[in-house]
Amino acid sequence: MSDSKITFSRRNFIRTSSLASGGLLIGFNLFNSCKPNAKAPVDIADLDYKDFNAYIKIAENGAVSIFSPNPEIGQGVKTAMPMLIAEELDVAWSNVNVIQGDLDTVNFQRQVAGGSQSIRLGWEPLRQTGATARQMLVNAAAARWGVDPSSCTTKNGVITNAKGETLGYGAVVTESAVLDVPENVTLKDPKDFTIIGTDAVNVDIDKIITGKPLFGLDYKADGMVYAAVVRPPAFGKKLVSFDASKAKESSNVIDVIEFENKIAVLAKDTWSAFKAKNTIKAEWKTEEELESTEDHNKILQELLQNKDAKVLREDGNVDKAFAEADKILERTYEAPFLPHNCMEPMNFYANVTADKIHLVGPIQTPQRTAAGIANSLGRKPDEVHLEMTRMGGGFGRRLYGDFAIEAATISNLAKKPVKVVYSREDDMTAGIYRPASKYKIKAAIKNGKITGYHLREAAVNGNMYGLIPNFFPAGAIENYKVDAANYQSKVTTGAWRAPYTNFLAFAEQSFFDELADELNVDRVQMRLDLLQKVKGTTDEKIQYSPERLENVIKLAVEKSNWGKTSDTTYQGFSAYYCHNSHVAEVADVEVVNGQPVVKKVTCVIDCGIVVNPIGAENQAQGGVVDGIGHAMYGDFAFDKGVPSSKNFDTYRLIRMKEAPVVETHFVENNLAPTGLGEPTLPPAGAAVANALKAVTGHRFTQQPFTKNPEHLKVQKKEIIG
Template identity: 70%
Template sequence: MKLHKNDNFSRRNFLKTSVLASGGMLIGFNFLTACKPEAKMPVDIASLNFNDFNAFIKISDEGYVTIFSPNPEIGQGVKTSMPMIIAEELDVEWKTVTVAQGILDTKNYTRQVAGGSQSIRQGWDALRQTGATAKQMLVNAAAKKWNVDATTLKASKGIITNEKGEKLGYGAVVKEAALLEVPEKAQLKETKDFTIIGQDAINVDIDKIITGEPLFGLDYKTEGMLYASVLRPPAFGQKLDTYDDAKAKAVNGVSDVLKFGDKIAVLASSTWAAMKGKKALSATWKTDSKAESTEKHDKILNKILDGKDFDVRREDGNIKKAFSTADKVIERTYNSPFLPHNCMEPMNFYADVTADKIHLVGPIQTPQWTANRVAKLLERKVDEIHLEMTRMGGGFGRRLYGDFALEAAEISNLAKKPIKVVFSREDDMTAGTYRPAIKYRIKASLKDGKVTGYHLKEAAVNGNMYGLIPNFFPAGCIPNYKVETGNYKSNITTGAWRAPYTNFLAFAEQSFFDELATELNVDAIQLRLDLLQNVKNTDDKRIEYSGQRMEDTIKLVREKSNWGKNAEGTYQGFAAYYSHNTHVAEVAEIELKDGIPVIKKVTVAVDCGVVVNPTGAKNQVEGGVIDGIGHAMYADFSFKDGKPEYKNFDKYRLIRMGETPKVEVHFVQNNLSPTGLGEPGLPPAGGAVANAINAALGKRLYNQPFVNEIKKSSILG
């Protein structure tokens, strides 16, 4: 998608595209500063008298503008970067902008979702058009006031100037502008004229975050609200048999104990009392369906890989012939465990169910879907639901599912009181929706120094891979290519985990290609570049990535990392991957200390199109890389008889501060429309580190977490 120099659109089209402009913010633009530099932003803009432009923009008589765009803010920075896009085309100074969170509004907005790293990508054109059209309406109002042609006027930094040098601030023409029709034409800026997009901007919530002002779901409270701590089945496949709540009700602060389904909610005046009351509950459980265990899953997934019950996702050429005529065939199997999400802010949600309405408040990635599910659960009309979104202290896919919101609504409906469900860390880790355990088996044929065949088989608990992944690299690069998937259905809840489907696959494939490069005696980076030549000019519409953009990204990281020129005692590993519409290449550098690999630095090259906010973009990439390294190196999770074996961080290992490497981020410079950034930095990280460890130890890693394999390595004793 390229930037448009001049976008012409009708009023109807504008209204349509405006509905698509989403991003989770409320923006106040101080237009009075254009005329009065000493003017200050008002403490409370809610009391101002607003005139409506459309569903997104309101401008007050005093010259302040509010722009509504209600995508959830999950830490991915859309609450900062999306206002920057509108402010750019509206032509105001960024320092005059304030931001707040919108609510769920299905009548005026679509895709109120935080997921898939799609907010900026899908909102880019519409947000720009929204800002440009509002600016044009203000210019048209000034033209009417001066009785001149609007094309003779210029607008910049909230000031409209005519040919005589006379000036009007936006606030001076807001009433006239509000009465005008939406213009048929609104010109967008050239990239070279951007003054806000591409400049560093601080997170708009940073002051509130560091001073502890209420922003997150855990901060929300109302008069008369009770806290709910829920006892859930301790193992997947179990149901509630009997329970005794006498001791729980005796806990100071506990007001009630309610059973709903196979769960028991303890209601109290504080989280401490509610959680203490839950621990005092006595319950027995019966096993109603199969008990799952990690050992069982391992055997079943191996059996799937050895069998023939697969769904073919893509097949090119003749894979059997490629293997039968090969000079050599290489086959490897890669394994990964279940993983919980472990957001810093545990799951929580507020619900107040009354006869008139259902008031919901909390951190949720899918507000509309959640509202629909609550309506169905309580047999109410969705129009009766008012849902407010708070800032989220992490999501990573866990807050897509909203089970905690449904619990809050059901408990409130039973209690006839406002309720806030709060998970403990143990609840969060044992009653989660996990990344599924997965095995990949990759087989390649080599002939005359070339990779001629490639066969990828996936076996996953509850399935993992869907339509797009078979069309990522190396699809189109290898003439004989096949991707198959198989799955085992489990009662353990699984779902999206940061960079779904690619978070482990990237490690497996990129490790495998490194091994192929060694077998072919070819530089690891050069092997990828050679393969990409086969897809750069493809007319295959199924291919999702760009061969040229991936090549440019790889060449940039090769240059910035000084690939192949590492200092003595430093070992490098390379990986590149495309996901969420973004191309990323990474080079990890490690050193050995007492024979133990220590990750010192990761150099990253990213092609995500136009970078709206460089500071925020770098934060996203750095966080994704460290997250990817931490989970690949250390994270392990297992089940026994359906019960999670880890409940807290005393046993579940996360990366520590001292283990985080320096991350150096470089962006490919182009004028293409923005793509995702919240997730794409994660997938290549594990592969780059694994390949660097092999360079240092001569040890190929096939299982995550790496630390388990490294400990078992005979090289380390």
């Protein structure tokens, strides 16, 4: 058991007054103690989610509702986060009703879906919330019985005293409201968990498979009109004039509005808006030279050679190590731009009135988006009310509220409730993209040892940030340097699933395999030997745990039957740390009809305690398949500012039949949970590339691998060691 000190004030934590259902509302802050000025509704009939969006409701019949405040992007937090509360509240999960909350900047912080941080940051606060509620209910029951609360136990929403007498939570919710909120609560020992660590199906699954309205595209409101937007045909183009006469001939078209270098077509339905948009004749001008992928490649290559770069970490004397080296191994790795291609295209509803701004839609950053809209329209932040819908994918694209700002801007101009809807072509050509990047990695070798390591990044609009230079192999090589340079482009870029690491892991883990070949040593053992040098480090900047990374490597070797497969199976290894989790993967490739095919990936993950195993396995599998698909096929370019692809007829994604079996293993421990939505993606590309090297003899340094089909020709099997 563990005692957890909390600082909830009674005023913040609990409110009750003649509730329509005779219930108790218990509010909680996901990531910090509740703010002292938070106000909760006193009547369930008057519940205003804008003011109070995250709480537990316990009714007199014992039913429990838990409002989940974080955006649900498919990562399962709408299921997993309430599980944490329900565990410590000690109620039966089958009796819990989970409801999506709205944006509430008064009560909560970090209502964000991004960085694989929701469960990690909510682990203690959410459990404290449940435990505090449980203790208050126990105290109320004990007071009625006239016994010491410590003599009472709870199970599945029922309180039992030493005599065997019982009371349901619903029977004491009103009495608990007049008791003091305990300052210390006892959290369960992991061995006593009954909900955490058990499979819980997605709380929305029935609605999803039966087509009930959950997503942004499902949302409708009275008087709402649909907007399709004409955007510049190339990054860097400016609107001169347009002719909308043809569009206005349709009786379903309501208006055509110019705004912010764009044109909005308002119609009674999306199809009419899309059709009318395509009839608009717009004239655009070019004020500066438009960029092409060839330009980007040339500029990035120059940045790799340029001496001027921002040093992010430097240990020892790298220049001296390279000057004294017996041999220097150097490779350059290249990644293209990538669109996000969420299954649900961008969309958002806005109704801007004199009194308030009502927003509804799929967004990963509701607070930042609401603040951006308030600022854009010159309104007060408290005039904005934002409701979150479930998202049909995001992968970082919905971190950026540009589409929501469009909806609010158009609504403000049209004086109507407006829903902006992107077509697939809009979604793919309007940005925001993963930055195109190149990595140059150099290693100094002397007397058969790695004595120096230099990683240089060159990216469009920048890519790296402060933590990555402190990932492996930082601390393992005495002379170590990481620096970065970037080129500012008009092409809009941003976070893409597993930002920064999604390609860097491929580059570094491919390079380590080459280093092992150059040194003529076992590639797995070389990694393990490097990790030994980090154990016991006092360098607080190091982000990864050498012990935990070592454990996933050894378990992956065991579970994948590494190096002991048949002569028809070619294996590739990769291990990486990101988003606070450690992952090792082994890809099995076989030759089918003369072509290498990824048949299986063994994935071992240390992400601490797994809250919802079935959801965690789905996340892990999805990350691996996503990583392989984009490494193999994902390609995107620009010709004079114009995107190379507009739809899936010219943009290649992995097919279902190409997805390998993903065998997932979680390291069992009692450590607090870490990230899971993203960490399995980065190592996947390298595991496959290293396996392809074994089967083809070709070392892949450029993604996608299919860009050069001749490199996929099968050679004789190599011995993997």
